[in-house]
Amino acid sequence: MKDENIALKIVNALKNEDNLPVLEIGPGTGVLTKYLIEQYETEFYALDVDKESITYLKELYPKHANQFLFQDYLKYNVAQDRFNVIGNFPYNISSQLFFKIWDDREKVDEVVCMIQKEVADRISATHGNKTYGILSVLLQAFFDIDYLFKVAPGVFNPPPKVQSAVIRLKRNETKQLPCDxxxxxxxxxxxxxxxxxxxxxxxxxxxxxxxxxxxxxxxxxxxxxxxxxxxxxxxxxx
The missing domain is CATH 1.10.8.100 (rRNA adenine dimethylase, C-terminal domain)
Structure with missing residues (x-):
């Protein structure tokens, strides 16, 4: 993503009212990372499955080197009792990431992410809508969903063939469902x-x-x- 205004808009969309640690998933070359470090300093860390990305970010931000982890969130057990998630999610595994967020629902307080518009539409859909599906129901049971804004292909280099959107998930008051x-x-x-x-x-x-x-x-x-x-x-x- 080459548009700094959009990057800052995504970072600022994370309200983090309780000043929780912030986990960035898939920082890549750090388009969101620089703003996250400015705002959260030591209360920020990032996971990426691309070793070159982690090495690059450690060299770029040596004071924060230990906050960049060569890890897969899908297999990672987050130590914090509560945390927030942010990221430009890899589109090919975004659904898997949301299932993991559902698994971590007792710990995840807020999520702000850019994803494929089709997935954003699905997650925020209400019943009676053809885009309403598994993730709609599972996530809405525990999170309030805000569809924040669409992102045009032109802000990427090269432009993707799909539309993008940014959504926010905020943990609701449901501690536990009245069912199994x-x-x-x-x-x-x-x-x-x-x-x-x-x-x-x-x-x-x-x-x-x-x-x-x-x-x-x-x-x-x-x-x-x-x-x-x-x-x-x-x-x-x-």
Whole structure:
């Protein structure tokens, strides 16, 4: 990304009201990093799977060398009890990153990231919308989603063939769902795994009882259920 104004806008979108440590995922050549170091100094660190990137940033910011880690966030166990996430997420693994953020939901307070517009649309979609899917439900159960702004291809060199967008996720007040959270994830994934079928057919592998299979919501497709309705359905299945 070559537009410094957009980079600063992304960094400033992170509110960090509780002054938590900030983790940057995929710093690359440091387009966001310089602003993050200015704002957070020692309360900032970055992970990248590209060793050359980490080496470059350590040489560029020698005082902060120990804050750049050659690590994969998808496999990394963050030590902090609470932290924030920021980054221009690699588009090819952004969905995997969000599933990991969901796994870390008890620790992650806020996320600001630039992702492919299609993924941003999906995460922020509401029920009844064709872009509404697994990540929509899982993330909205624990985070408030703000669709901040779109980013034109022209701010990149070379310009990508896809549109980009920046979103913010803020942990909501839900500490724990009133249902089995692992089962909730299974129900959501199974429902959208066969999204053209009714939930009665899509959830067959969960060995539903006759009473659950007869519920009126089982005549609906996954995209028709709100987050709260998925939670309620999981309670009934359990």
């Amino acid at each position: 959270e692992r089962l909730f994830k299974r129900v959501v994934k199974a429902g959208f795994g066969k999204r053209r079928k009714t939930l009665r057919n899509a959830l067959k592998d969960l060995n539903l009882s006759d009473s659950v299979a007869a519920l009126p919501e089982m005549d609906k497709r996954a995209e028709q259920l709100s987050v709260q309705e998925f939670i309620s359905l999981t309670e009934k299945i359990a």
